[in-house]
Amino acid sequence: MAHSKVEEAINQLKASDIRITPQRYAILEYLIESHTHPTADEIYKSLVVRFPSMSVATVYNNLRLFTKIGFVQEMAYGDASSRFDFSSQRHYHAICESCGKIVDTYYPGLEDVEAATEQLTGFKINEHRMELYGICPDCQSKMS
Known part of the structure; x- marks a missing residue:
């Protein structure tokens, strides 16, 4: 189920002429499979092992991109770090x-x-x- 969501999202990115980098794929996959509404920092910490050269900025930039496209909802709570939520359905x-x-x-x-x-x-x-x-x-x- 989660895998098909990842493929669907990737196809939409391709259709929008957005290059699919391994980092971008991993961030998207993490968001889709995580049910904890992670912060950018949590995403970074769990992926940096696989991508040692990845920076927190890379994670933020991709999250901004996904938010702009409408894949991801940013849940901002003032002082607390924003949490990010992959959403294909209004909830x-x-x-x-x-x-x-x-x-x-x-x-x-x-x-x-x-x-x-x-x-x-x-x-x-x-x-x-x-x-x-x-x-x-x-x-x-x-x-x-």
Whole structure:
């Protein structure tokens, strides 16, 4: 499953005339296979073993590129490092306030929020994101 997502993404990059370097492939693959919404630093640390000449800047530049293309969502939380999320499907995030774990959640029908907001405000809405904060099951069990 994850492998076909990687191939799909690579084909889209090729179609956009973007060169597929081994580093670029590895970053994309890591993002797709990671379910932890990694930071650029985490991606760098896990790939530098395979690519000793790769710099943090390389990781950042590729993440910016993927974000611009729309493959990747940057989840910026002010002071904390941005986390990056490969997303082929619109989804939302449940975030644990205790340990910081982020879990993807899908809720069909929320696209209507954009249309409703346009109607109510006259804004032309480009996109939306929703984050839900609470305590994950692991942290709940430690508390009881």
